Amino acid sequence: MPKPKSFLRRLQIDHAQRSHNCQHNSAHRIRQGGQRLKVTDGRDQEHFCVPCAIQFLEGDVAKLQSLIAALKAAQTTRLAEEVLPPSASTAPV
Secondary structure, three states: OOOOOOOOOEEEEEEOOOOEEOOOOOOOEEOOOOEEEEEEEOOEEEEEOHHHHHHHHHHHHHHHHHHHHHHHHHHHHHHHHHHOOHHHHHOOO
16 A cells, blocks of 8 residues: 655744744744744755744645645546436437
């Protein structure tokens, strides 16, 4: 059985060991010990403050939900076409 895949990069919430700026908005400061979102892509790590992280995640969830809805609609259409042959839908009653 194939291993389930994920399109998400490695995400985790951790605590800053020292104070530093958010990598999305340098005006946002992450204080030492403060929570942050750590995004690991290969050997690269990016750290985002909580408000920026929430904004990104909410946007990504909305995109994923719209993709899921589109795929389900396509699947439903395909299943309906398989159940009813084309000649059955145009046959006189």
